[in-house]
Amino acid sequence: xxxxxxxxxxxxxxxxxxxxxxxxxxxxxxxxxxxxxxxxxxxxxxxxxxxxxxxxxxxxxxxxxxxxxxxxxxxxxxxxxxxxxxxxxxxxxxxxxxxxxxxxxxxxxxxxxxxxxxxxxxxxxxxxxxxxxxxxxxxxxxxxxxxxxxxxxxxxxxxxxxxxxxxxxxxxxxxxxxxxxxxxxxxxxxxxxxxxxxxxxxxxxxxxxxxxxxxxxxxxxxxxxxxxxxxxxxxxxxxxxxxxxxxxxxxxxxxxxxxxxxxxxxxxxxxxxxxxxxxxxxxxxxx
Amino acid sequence: xxxxxxxxxxxxxxxxxxxxxxxxxxxxxxxxxxxxxxxxxxxxxxxxxxxxxxxxxxxxxxxxxxxxxxxxxxxxxxxxxxxxxxxxxxxxxxxxxxxxxxxxxxxxxxxxxxxxxxxxxxxxxxxxxxxxxxxxxxxxxxxxxxxxxxxxxxxxxxxxxxxxxxxxxxxxxxxxxxxxxxxxxxxxxxxxxxxxxxxxxxxxxxxxxxxxxxxxxxxxxxxxxxxxxxxxxxxxxxxxxxxxxxxxxxxxxxxxxxxxxxxxxxxxxxxxxxxxxxxxxxxxxxxxxxxxxxxxxxxxxxxxxxxxxxxxxxxxxxxxxxxxxxxxxxxxxxxxxxxxxxxxxxxxxxxxxxxxxxxxxxxxxxxx
Numbered sequence: 001x002x003x004x005x006x007x008x009x010x011x012x013x014x015x016x017x018x019x020x021x022x023x024x025x026x027x028x029x030x031x032x033x034x035x036x037x038x039x040x041x042x043x044x045x046x047x048x049x050x051x052x053x054x055x056x057x058x059x060x061x062x063x064x065x066x067x068x069x070x071x072x073x074x075x076x077x078x079x080x081x082x083x084x085x086x087x088x089x090x091x092x093x094x095x096x097x098x099x100x101x102x103x104x105x106x107x108x109x110x111x112x113x114x115x116x117x118x119x120x121x122x123x124x125x126x127x128x129x130x131x132x133x134x135x136x137x138x139x140x141x142x143x144x145x146x147x148x149x150x151x152x153x154x155x156x157x158x159x160x161x162x163x164x165x166x167x168x169x170x171x172x173x174x175x176x177x178x179x180x181x182x183x184x185x186x187x188x189x190x191x192x193x194x195x196x197x198x199x200x201x202x203x204x205x206x207x208x209x210x211x212x213x214x215x216x217x218x219x220x221x222x223x224x225x226x227x228x229x230x231x232x233x234x235x236x237x238x239x240x241x242x243x244x245x246x247x248x249x250x251x252x253x254x255x256x257x258x259x260x261x262x263x264x265x266x267x268x269x270x271x272x273x274x275x276x277x278x279x280x281x282x283x284x285x286x287x
Numbered sequence: 288x289x290x291x292x293x294x295x296x297x298x299x300x301x302x303x304x305x306x307x308x309x310x311x312x313x314x315x316x317x318x319x320x321x322x323x324x325x326x327x328x329x330x331x332x333x334x335x336x337x338x339x340x341x342x343x344x345x346x347x348x349x350x351x352x353x354x355x356x357x358x359x360x361x362x363x364x365x366x367x368x369x370x371x372x373x374x375x376x377x378x379x380x381x382x383x384x385x386x387x388x389x390x391x392x393x394x395x396x397x398x399x400x401x402x403x404x405x406x407x408x409x410x411x412x413x414x415x416x417x418x419x420x421x422x423x424x425x426x427x428x429x430x431x432x433x434x435x436x437x438x439x440x441x442x443x444x445x446x447x448x449x450x451x452x453x454x455x456x457x458x459x460x461x462x463x464x465x466x467x468x469x470x471x472x473x474x475x476x477x478x479x480x481x482x483x484x485x486x487x488x489x490x491x492x493x494x495x496x497x498x499x500x501x502x503x504x505x506x507x508x509x510x511x512x513x514x515x516x517x518x519x520x521x522x523x524x525x526x527x528x529x530x531x532x533x534x535x536x537x538x539x540x541x542x543x544x545x546x547x548x549x550x551x552x553x554x555x556x557x558x559x560x561x562x563x564x565x566x567x568x569x570x571x572x573x574x575x576x577x578x579x580x581x582x583x584x585x586x587x588x589x590x591x592x593x594x595x596x597x598x599x600x601x602x603x604x605x606x607x608x609x610x611x612x613x614x615x616x617x618x619x620x621x622x623x624x625x626x627x628x629x630x631x632x633x634x635x636x637x638x639x640x641x642x643x644x645x646x647x648x649x650x651x652x653x654x655x
Contacts, residue, residue, distance in 0.1 A: 059411050177336075177338050177367075182440060
């Protein structure tokens with residue numbers, strides 16, 4: 001048995017250690033996350049709200065925002081379809097090369113985005129494999145919107161699938177099997193059993209996928225060609241304005257991107273708070 | 288409805304989950320597929336449900352090819368160990384699922400579905416819980432919802448995969464009896480899978496004992512228990528003592544006890560006997576063959592007492608069951624010296640190979 005003062009001292013030491021770790025973590029977050037994030041907004045409004053609005057009201061800024069939305073609107077749904085198909089294949093079927101498919105899904109996360117962009121240039125560029133054929137048929141992919149979409153799809157490929165795979169693995173296929181035996185068709189099983197079970201994970205995946213699709217810089221930069229008003233997305237426009245010493249203009253667009261991140265986070269938190277009961281119900285059952 | 292399974296074979300990689308399995312399932316029968324994990328019982332059930340297909344063999348239903356029908360078309364009820372309730376649907380919606388997914392011309396009207404669900408919920412004693420979600424129910428309640436859901440489509444055959452495996456002992460016993468009554472009231476044909484031999488003995492009209500993808504024995508519970516056909520059935524069903532026998536001068540002998548050997552067994556020198564704990568007599572008169580033994584422990588388990596009795600001559604501790612009230616009558620207490628002998632046993636001669644295996648085909652039984 002330890003004596004009473006001994007116990008008290010141990011208690012104080014434990015509380016002190018706890019406080020230290022919390023302060024350290026908070027400090028780190030502040031220094032590397034909150035301060036830079038805040039500075040984006042500070043810089044954007046440095047010359048007042050008027051200059052901020054004006055720099056967003058220019059034709060190239062509007063074009064960049066439009067293009068970014070267009071790329072996201074095309075690539076996110078495609079990745080939802082791919083993500084569900086990949087997760088289904090990975091968790092519901094046994095087949096040769098399954099491990100390979102799993103590795104390929106993660107590939108875009110480990111490849112440098114610049115390399116991903118270069119891959120598409122290598123394939124579809126003027127000197128690329130399909131370049132001559134594409135030129136002959138008057139199709140332009142690189143330095144055009146299709147290239148941006150392709151690069152974005154590649155980069156955001158893992159987001160939906162990676163959200164779904166662990167969940168679908170944990171949930172197992174018994175509910176779908178019961179549905180089939182009860183007489184449900186494949187589509188009925190998917191829409192009445194599978195989709196309701198994965199909806200929250202799917203929504204998370206879509207949010208993350210969307211944030212990345214709008215924010216992607218490296219791969220998009222390589223295939224874009226930086227044609228103002230035509231092939232510059234928001235992140236590219238930020239860089240171009242920055243290189244032109246147009247700081248307010250650069251940070252104004254950057255603030256929109258930062259806002260997107262904050263909104264994503266807020267929506268995610270709201271959904272978690274609003275539907276946590278429902279999420280518990282679809283969480284994998286304890287065994 | 289009669290289901291005839293003929294020569295079913297199913298391989299997973301190198302493992303033979305089913306190895307030449309043939310079986311008839313009669314109308315209105317309560318059949319248990321029992322065996323250790325990996326014995327192929329679940330594979331067999333999944334093939335009947337249409338969730339898996341055999342590599343070879345046929346299943347016919349009243350002469351029609353049953354395997355040609357998809358899972359959707361088979362009209363079977365399926366209940367899993369972990370219930371597999373649709374967690375985003377209420378109890379009522381779960382039960383109604385099989386009716387709601389029907390094509391329009393076969394789908395009952397909204398009010399018909401409602402009435403049927405109500406009747407079923409009452410039937411499984413869950414009348415008030417229709418609007419709850421599965422996560423708000425206990426294990427026993429969930430399993431009854433799963434049953435109601437399976438029964439809603441009025442299945443030709445009800446398939447249950449370890450239906451009581453996830454429940455605690457008390458609920459399990461109650462639910463077993465209840466299921467048995469339900470089976471009889473509704474005139475169902477039920478096939479259930481279990482690794483629990485006690486459950487199988489208690490519930491089923493017939494047991495199918497499986498091991499390594501093969502059927503070891505099929506029969507009613509008392510036959511399986513009293514007359515096990517193979518060494519595996521002896522060891523898997525009920526408790527048993529395994530005693531080695533040696534052949535000397537026309538007798539099977541083991542440590543002071545012996546029994547006459549049939550002449551047909553003249554070519555064997557060794558055998559193994561399986562003796563149930565209740566088939567050992569504890570007070571053998573002098574002059575009759577018996578083992579000298581010492582009582583080591585008494586485990587009182589209510590109406591029955593389990594005894595550990597050590598036989599020095601064969602250096603083996605045997606399990607013996609006696610009625611608790613006989614403990615006093617026979618003045619049994621730890622350390623007591625006894626003369627014991629089997630009153631019944633099943634035995635198999637061993638083949639002559641190096642790792643001697645019992646020969647199921649040469650089985651003989653002793654009863655006194």
